[in-house]
Amino acid sequence: MEKIIALCIFLVLATLSYSFLYYGKLSSTIFCFLLGGLIIALLAFYFGDRLKELDIRNLRMVLNDMKETVNDSKQLGEEIAGFLAYNTAVSNRWAGNDHIYKRWEERKRIEEFLRKLGTDSKSINERLSVLDRYITLDLFHDLTKKISINDGTTFYNDWVRMTRDNLVNGNISTIDLDDLDAKLNEVNVDLDTISTELTRLKNFVRNKELMK
Secondary structure, three states: OHHHHHHHHHHHHHHHHHHHHHOOOOOHHHHHHHHHHHHHHHHHHHHHHHHHHHHHHHHHHHHHHHHHHHHHHHHHHHHHHHHHHHHHHHOOOOOOOOHHHHHHHHHHHHHHHHHHHOOOHHHHHHHHHHHHHHHHHHHHHHHHOOOOOOOOOHHHHHHHHHHHHHHHHOOOOOOOHHHHHHHHHHOOOOHHHHHHHHHHHHHHHHHOOOOO
């Protein structure tokens, strides 16, 4: 019904415009503009719903493309972060007395970057696992080199070598702190002499925090 009324209004306006043109009240140029506007308005009224559907479809296509672009960018960012973590883990080791702390600071920057990308915690830990393993290894090295053990205590020396090898080869991802405490108690280590190194190692293993 609405479309019939719109068509009638169009015919009336078109007839009036032609009458004005016929009696010289309207120039041919203005008549063409009026008639063209009326036709466009009529077409828009008749096909408005279809145009809306088309716009919605186009919008959905654009949104889907944007989502794919965002996902691709996120994936690329995560791959770059993983590469940076590995490069930080294996490069510049033993470069200065604070090399472990500097690599931990880089770890924090990489973690923050991944969180801004929207990466979940599990994936972040996976991306940073190599770097965490090497920081743990170097903290463990700083701890054990300060411990003086008799040559006869071979079980401890063997355990230290095995733990280092397992960390390097990725057989273990971190230190078992209960096992560490047990080994230190077995060899009667004076904990006061290694309190700083032991605290740094435990804080990193538990909370991924590191004091300078």
